Amino acid sequence: MTHQGNKPSSHNVIIGNWTPSATDTTVGRVPGYGVITNIINSGLECGCGSDDRVTNRTGLHKRYSDKLGVIYEDNLDCNNQSPFA
Numbered sequence: 001m002t003h004q005g006n007k008p009s010s011h012n013v014i015i016g017n018w019t020p021s022a023t024d025t026t027v028g029r030v031p032g033y034g035v036i037t038n039i040i041n042s043g044l045e046c047g048c049g050s051d052d053r054v055t056n057r058t059g060l061h062k063r064y065s066d067k068l069g070v071i072y073e074d075n076l077d078c079n080n081q082s083p084f085a
Contacts (some may be wrong), residue, residue, distance in 0.1 A: 007039045007084045032075025033061055038084060046078035054079065055061035 001011040008018040012034055020030055029035050037054060038046045045051050058076040065072045 031061045034075045034078040038078040043083035046083045
């Protein structure tokens with residue numbers, strides 16, 4: 001629940017306590033499931049276009065959200081986000 005370097009904590013993103021900076025917004029890092037992937041895996045999966053790992057993970061996220069009746073947002077991947085440095 002603690003941020004790492006210039007990355008916000010995933011917890012703060014999930015509970016809505018993170019507000020992206022102007023730089024974050026410019027490079028596509030906005031609140032949602034996609035930025036959580038960016039926090040955890042950053043340059044391994046983000047900013048590289050479509051990635052099967054991300055596609056599989058977001059598919060599972062959608063599947064279980066649907067089963068639980070949870071609404072999910074549009075920002076589900078980090079394909080077009082610059083990784084956190």
